[in-house]
Amino acid sequence: MKKYYFLFLISISTLISSCGKDDPSSPDPTTSVKVYTLSSVSNSKISGKVTFTKNEDGSTTVLLEINGSSTDIHPAFIYFNNATTGGEVAITLEPIDCDCESSSTIVTTLDDGTPITYEQLLKFDGHIKIHQNEDHLEIIITEGNIGVNAN
Template sequence: MLQLKFRFFKYLLSAGLVLAVVSCDEDSQDLGDFTGNEITYQLFAGSGYNNEGYITFKERKDKSIQAEVTLSNTQAGGIHPLHLHREPIAADGDLVALLNPVDGKTGKSLTIFNVLGDETAFTYTDLLNFNGSIKVHLDDGLNKDEVLSGGNVGINKMSDTNVVSCSDFSTDL
């Protein structure tokens, strides 16, 4: 009887181990809409603000890019325009893409895109080689030049991180 209990326990343990391995293997391979390529960049507080965070770009299987922003210390009711600019954050580079604004209540934004404002195709590989930066603005009204937070992306990831205002702010791309 003891030997029968031991065999049952041995089979039960083996079955559990097989299920655990299969479950882990399935989870690691199921990427859904994504390729598994992603990169995260830090967003630094703008002058006079304490809003920091990060932006993560994920490559989707359809070759579009999903941009996810998380920003700290935002206020409910605030809507903060989010832009991709040419040049490092310390420069006053041209605005090339409007991303969905950061919601002040959650501090989050999610955008899926595959073209710039001028309809030029833009892929994850293009992003990695891009001479650019991300800027989160206070608003799109009187304070549109105020940058709450920003950071370098692409080839500028290690460049100067001093955030400057945005005097070329225009939504006419």
């Protein structure tokens, strides 16, 4: 009987200790991660997503993930304006290697050196385009609006 009583006390103390408030220093995942959809362009049948993650140092990790890509290495950029209007390159991202179909870039500035934060990226008037390869930048395989342009 003492054995069951002891197990009961351990179970209750574990339950109580696990029901405490969350650590206030840990980031809120709803405000530190934002995911946007990338849609197929020109019947490429390649789609994907881009994830913006706020880092502790104030930088943003931009993770591109696509599926159904070819054997090419795909250049990727964040452009000004929405995808329909188009615009100039704002941020050059790491190209996507066909083997892993993803790339990760730490962003702290636009290509012209202007600082940009995670919060500013979430409000950015822009879009992302992923291109067929370095030799055929005119061919867009997937794209998606980000920031204020996202649906």
